[in-house]
Amino acid sequence: MRHLAALLALAATAGGQPPEELPSISVDVNVVNVLFTVRDRRGGLISTLTKDDFTVLEDGKPQQIKTFTRETDLPLTIGMLIDVSRSQENLIDVERRAASEFFKHILRPKDMAFVISFGAEAELLQDLTNSPKLLQRSLDYLRVSVAPVRPPILGPGPVPTAGRPRGTILLDAVYLAAAEKLQTEVGRKVIVLISDGGEQGSRMTREQALAAAHRADCIIYSIFYVDPNFGRRWGYSGDEGLLKKLSEETGGRVYRVDRKRTLPMIFDELEAEMRSQYALTYSPSNTARDGAFRRIEIAPKDKSLKVQARRGYFAPK
Numbered sequence: 001m002r003h004l005a006a007l008l009a010l011a012a013t014a015g016g017q018p019p020e021e022l023p024s025i026s027v028d029v030n031v032v033n034v035l036f037t038v039r040d041r042r043g044g045l046i047s048t049l050t051k052d053d054f055t056v057l058e059d060g061k062p063q064q065i066k067t068f069t070r071e072t073d074l075p076l077t078i079g080m081l082i083d084v085s086r087s088q089e090n091l092i093d094v095e096r097r098a099a100s101e102f103f104k105h106i107l108r109p110k111d112m113a114f115v116i117s118f119g120a121e122a123e124l125l126q127d128l129t130n131s132p133k134l135l136q137r138s139l140d141y142l143r144v145s146v147a148p149v150r151p152p153i154l155g156p157g158p159v160p161t162a163g164r165p166r167g168t169i170l171l172d173a174v175y176l177a178a179a180e181k182l183q184t185e186v187g188r189k190v191i192v193l194i195s196d197g198g199e200q201g202s203r204m205t206r207e208q209a210l211a212a213a214h215r216a217d218c219i220i221y222s223i224f225y226v227d228p229n230f231g232r233r234w235g236y237s238g239d240e241g242l243l244k245k246l247s248e249e250t251g252g253r254v255y256r257v258d259r260k261r262t263l264p265m266i267f268d269e270l271e272a273e274m275r276s277q278y279a280l281t282y283s284p285s286n287t288a289r290d291g292a293f294r295r296i297e298i299a300p301k302d303k304s305l306k307v308q309a310r311r312g313y314f315a316p317k
Contacts, residue, residue, distance in 0.1 A: 036309035075187035083195035085119040118173035119145025167200030178212035189218035197239030251310035
């Protein structure tokens with residue numbers, strides 16, 4: 001097991017550059033890859049369309065589709081990020097069992113996965129592996145992670161200070177999964193983020209975490225899971241908005257655990273979605289190597305359909 005704070009500190013200070021400016025590329029020089037899913041008005045997955053059913057726009061300009069495949073067999077790399085902060089303490093056993101079953105069903109011979117837990121610290125419980133047994137064993141190490149209680153440091157001013165509190169470093173965990181684990185992988189790349197959306201003390205901002213995800217060309221699927229007992233006791237309802245922003249920008253979505261949809265049911269839905277993806281490539285008409293962020297839109301010709309795809313990519317420098 002490996003604590004990841006040192007990697008964050010290095011990323012935050014390397015060369016005096018902000019993390020979103022670190023040299024990394026999410027696309028080939030001449031080809032942009034986009035994974036996406038399509039749903040009908042009722043939310044059902046549609047997996048029978050062809051490239052003639054779509055128009056691709058980059059910054060509003062039409063692009064010519066180069067390749068198009070359905071139900072792709074490209075290798076799948078999954079980063080499972082599990083919130084183990086105090087607000088999730090009573091949910092860990094459920095998460096452990098459901099995640100273990102998910103890995104057993106989803107992983108194929110060419111697929112890989114890793115597990116990171118995060119609370120006051122982020123910890124790599126299992127590095128990339130194809131073994132459900134090793135992944136299950138890593139889930140056995142899930143434990144509540146809280147910041148140690150330290151006395152405040154009395155500064156010269158009138159108000160004591162103890163520095164920035166670290167409670168749930170959700171954004172740091174996303175950044176690390178994307179930048180340190182997924183960026184060098186090929187094929188389909190996914191982050192499955194299980195949390196109530198609480199965030200406190202991350203060194204990385206939301207924009208920096210999203211930039212890392214875009215550069216790694218990975219999709220973030222969030223599972224919004226709130227402990228009702230904790231919520232009633234402390235008046236806490238979580239932050240679904242943060243999870244929604246991370247997921248929708250990268251082409252994923254938020255699944256909400258409630259009385260009607262249990263965590264195992266959501267994992268089944270997530271597996272079905274991962275197996276119902278389309279993959280297309282195009283050569284962008286804008287060939288400038290300026291490192292700028294470019295907006296992508298996959299527009300279905302049938303306006304009743306809804307496409308779920310990442311919002312854009314960073315051009316190479």
